[in-house]
Amino acid sequence: MSVQFEELREKIEIKKAQICIIGLGQVGLPTALSFVNSGFSVTGVDTDEELINKINNGIPPFEEENLQEILENSQKNKRFHATTKIEEAIQNSNVIIVCVATPITENIRPDMTHLKIVCKSLASYNLNKKLILIESSLPPGTFEGLILPSIQKSDEICWSCYVPERLVPGRAFSEIKVAPRLIGELNTESGILAKELYKTIVNAEIVLTTFRVAEISKLVENTYRDVNIALANEIGIICEKYGIDFNELVRVCNSHPRVNLHQPGPGVGGPCLPKDPHLLLNPFNSEQIKSDIILNSRKINDEMPNHVVTLIQRALQEKNKNLENSLISVLGTAYKANVSDVRNSPSEKIIKQLLDFSCKIKVNDPNTDTSFGGLYEKNILKTIEKSDLLVILTDHDEYKKLDLQALREIMNENPILVDTKRIFDKKIADDIGFFYVSVGHHNLKDNIN
Numbered sequence: 001m002s003v004q005f006e007e008l009r010e011k012i013e014i015k016k017a018q019i020c021i022i023g024l025g026q027v028g029l030p031t032a033l034s035f036v037n038s039g040f041s042v043t044g045v046d047t048d049e050e051l052i053n054k055i056n057n058g059i060p061p062f063e064e065e066n067l068q069e070i071l072e073n074s075q076k077n078k079r080f081h082a083t084t085k086i087e088e089a090i091q092n093s094n095v096i097i098v099c100v101a102t103p104i105t106e107n108i109r110p111d112m113t114h115l116k117i118v119c120k121s122l123a124s125y126n127l128n129k130k131l132i133l134i135e136s137s138l139p140p141g142t143f144e145g146l147i148l149p150s151i152q153k154s155d156e157i158c159w160s161c162y163v164p165e166r167l168v169p170g171r172a173f174s175e176i177k178v179a180p181r182l183i184g185e186l187n188t189e190s191g192i193l194a195k196e197l198y199k200t201i202v203n204a205e206i207v208l209t210t211f212r213v214a215e216i217s218k219l220v221e222n223t224y225r226d227v228n229i230a231l232a233n234e235i236g237i238i239c240e241k242y243g244i245d246f247n248e249l250v251r252v253c254n255s256h257p258r259v260n261l262h263q264p265g266p267g268v269g270g271p272c273l274p275k276d277p278h279l280l281l282n283p284f285n286s287e288q289i290k291s292d293i294i295l296n297s298r299k300i301n302d303e304m305p306n307h308v309v310t311l312i313q314r315a316l317q318e319k320n321k322n323l324e325n326s327l328i329s330v331l332g333t334a335y336k337a338n339v340s341d342v343r344n345s346p347s348e349k350i351i352k353q354l355l356d357f358s359c360k361i362k363v364n365d366p367n368t369d370t371s372f373g374g375l376y377e378k379n380i381l382k383t384i385e386k387s388d389l390l391v392i393l394t395d396h397d398e399y400k401k402l403d404l405q406a407l408r409e410i411m412n413e414n415p416i417l418v419d420t421k422r423i424f425d426k427k428i429a430d431d432i433g434f435f436y437v438s439v440g441h442h443n444l445k446d447n448i449n
């Protein structure tokens with residue numbers, strides 16, 4: 001092992017290595033603050049000035065468990081600050097961690113804009129004796145085809161690994177600690193340095209592998225979840241046809257030691273699951289790979305919002321109401337429980353389709369005022385008041401605490417509850433006087449048109 005390697009290893013071990021995190025979104029910011037918590041000094045870099053100002057003023061830029069408190073503490077101990085000045089931050093750091101987004105374009109191809117800009121910066125600055133780590137999700141082949149050519153220069157020595165993020169938005173800080181971490185090493189020295197660093201914030205196993213396997217495994221993990229959710233959605237629809245309750249089915253099936261059915265719902269949203277299966281099938285600078293099961297799963301999940309709209313229409317018809325004259329209250333625009341993120345949220349498609357039928361829609365979400373064209377109402381009860389149909393699209397904790405009896409009293413006659421996330425018990429809702437409909441269980445008559 002070289003002297004330079006030993007120097008950097010020691011700096012990491014005694015937490016004197018200066019860390020620079022590029023990209024302060026839902027992955028970068030919690031990662032930066034986790035390293036601050038463990039004793040490192042960290043500089044966060046982003047191109048978004050508004051975001052930088054919020055962070056430096058201790059204002060959480062998004063909903064995330066304990067973010068406010070952790071951000072405030074990091075301001076107090078002065079070991080964290082955010083900046084737009086990438087050159088300065090890179091030059092003053094020993095470790096650089098890239099956490100920029102790699103979304104997909106409208107025609108479903110990897111959008112590498114942010115990563116390419118970062119690579120250009122990395123290519124133009126001195127990276128001698130630095131450890132460069134990539135956490136962003138990558139189309140397979142990107143580490144070798146884009147990252148390495150940008151950082152490997154003949155007159156400099158640096159180390160690098162692909163360390164895919166695995167944190168679950170909403171519970172980022174705890175997940176960073178408890179989820180086993182993958183390190184895709186470029187070579188042994190790089191792997192040792194990265195492991196030394198991550199073991200300061202991860203309490204779980206650190207799994208070493210090659211960067212090629214790590215790149216693909218990240219995408220396969222999310223594809224696995226997407227395909228399993230598609231199966232649950234399809235089985236949910238089959239349950240509706242057979243007139244049985246998906247929840248009861250899952251209770252029974254999951255008693256089998258090797259079966260783990262997921263939950264059906266209004267569709268799959270967020271920044272990861274709708275995208276990563278496509279990254280997996282679109283290698284860097286290479287031809288697209290075909291996969292029926294992966295693409296069909298994406299299609300099934302993408303069609304769930306249409307199914308929810310059909311359930312709403314059928315329920316209204318059955319209660320002799322129609323879309324045009326009904327007031328619909330929508331709870332939840334965030335893509336999942338207890339987050340403020342609305343990216344790819346199934347709520348968007350559902351609300352927009354309902355608006356196309358010219359019905360009146362009131363929308364609430366305690367974590368975001370995004371209403372996708374419906375009338376936003378901050379107060380939950382005011383959202384529901386006088387509505388004919390209440391549709392729950394996100395299972396936020398606030399909604400689970402609602403008193404169904406009280407809701408029944410403020411809604412119009414023959415109230416309908418479309419509970420796509422199964423937060424209420426069908427029997428209780430039926431007994432209170434709701435017409436209860438969910439994905440995976442309802443009493444709708446067949447062939448209503």
Ligand code: SAJ
Binds near residue numbers: 167222336
């Ligand atoms: N969903 C269902 N049914 C389920 C589970 C989820 O319909 O049984 C829906 C949710 O409502 C949501 C979507 O799927 O709309 C995605 O939610 P999620 O909790 O499955 O995942 P994300 O996107 O918030 O986070 C995922 C996680 N990946 C896996 O669990 C394999 C997380 O660990 C990753 O770090 C993250 O993607 C990422 O950044 O890649």
